[in-house]
Amino acid sequence: MKKSFIEVNQDSHFPIQNLPYGVFSTENNKTPRIGVAIGEYVLDLSVLEKEGFFNDIITEDITVFNRPALNDFMSLGRDVWSRVRKEIQILLSADEPRLRDNYALRNLSLYLQNEVQLHLPVEIGDYTDFYASKEHATNVGIMFRGKENALMPNWTHLPVGYHGRSSSVVLSETTIRRPVGQTKPKNADAPIFGACKQLDFELEMGFLIGTGNKLGEPIPIEQAEQHIFGAVLVNDWSARDIQAWEYQPLGPFLAKNFSTSISPWVVPLEALESFRVPGPIQEPKPLEYLRQQGDSSFDIQLEVYLKGEKQSTPKRISSSNYRSLYWSAAQMVAHHTIGGCDLNPGDLLGTGTISGSEKESRGSLLELTWRGTEPINLGEGEQREWLEDGDELTITGWCQGEGYRVGFGEVTGVVAPAHDVREILSKQALVYDEK
Secondary structure, three states: OEEEOOOOOOOOOOOOOOOOEEEOOOOOOOEEEEEEEOEEEEEEEHHHOOOOOOOOOOOOOOOOOOOOOOOHHHHOHHHHHHHHHHHHHHEEOOEEEEEEEEHHHHHHHHHEEHHOOOEOOOOOEEEEOOOOOHHHHHHHHHHOOOHHOOOOOOOOOOOOOOEHHHEEEOOOOOOOOOOOEEEEEOOOOOEEEEOOOOOOOOOOEEEEEEEOOOOOOOOHHHHHHHHHEEEEEEEEEHHHHHHHHHHHHHOOOOOOOEEEEEEEEOOHHHHHHHHEOOOOOOOOOOOOHOOOOOOEEEEOOOEEEEEEEOOOOOOEEEEEEEHHHHOHHHHHHHHHHOOOOOOOOOOOHHHHHHHOOOHHHOOOHHHHHOOOOOOEEOOOOOOOOOOOOOOEEEEEEEEOOOOEEEEEEEEEEEEEOOOOHHHHHHHHHHHHHHO
């Protein structure tokens, strides 16, 4: 088992077997640049790049790590990603002196994580959200259409998805403003306007595209994973009451476009190889362009914690696993491009809510409270049907190895009250009048 000269606790998400990429800045250097997480530290790759450690790998006369986003590095392809990752692992190894014994270089390139500012790791050009969990789709279908019509006829034949809003993808710890919009209360004759009353989370993962494809040239299923750079945790916040009124016939809009939170560290797909597992059996067998050979899923433990404003400690409300997801990341890529759509470096593909077969493994309050009819107990005199103002929602996930973890860190958000939209619009109208 690989060991680093930097001490890493066995429960840390960031051992030498992981080395996720992120973008950070420091108090003394406000310029965002790229680093990797190792234990409690961040290794500044822009410093190593300047010192020539990657010259034999990245032969073009360019810099890719002294950048405010990972896109340039991601566009170089899997061979470069793999070679850079291997070089970083060697440099951080316990028996490698080049960084270990060079104290001047260590002082320049290593920072404690709690002393850096993290930034959105990629410039996200496009965001597509899938609906890839059979358990989640079944639960939602039962609620809205009944048990006999839970799954739509197309669901087991293709990875259902929709195009989301990339501009409102935000970094973990960004405050989430309660959205407003139209809702239609039960038995009401007409819709009303106001703040969302059924605010929800969605336990998801996201895959970031590294190298894309040309317009009109689909990515074959056998090559799909070669185009995926890495994975992040995703919370696709949802306004269920707004969604229930607006989603027919075209699907989510305001109910989803107000915020989607992602974790700051991008775990390379290569770091997950040791945790491959078979995906669920797919019946009926998918069409040929979606048939994937070998183990298509990963054993990633996922947990969700909720802490109300009046609570002293967070309460775990969900425990799930990525391996239950029906459609794989490769199938999402293959289906997304089969009609000729071009993917680009930095594009984000969300899995949709990840739910398991047990109640405690459901990945949203919509399911956990069964559309608000079965409130969950948080302890300390608190219960929830939907998220309330001041609630802090945290998702975490990791793969468990022998004596180490390959983890994703956390994605966290705190709910803030809705703006008084009428007041804001009135003020804006005055500004326009003055102009």
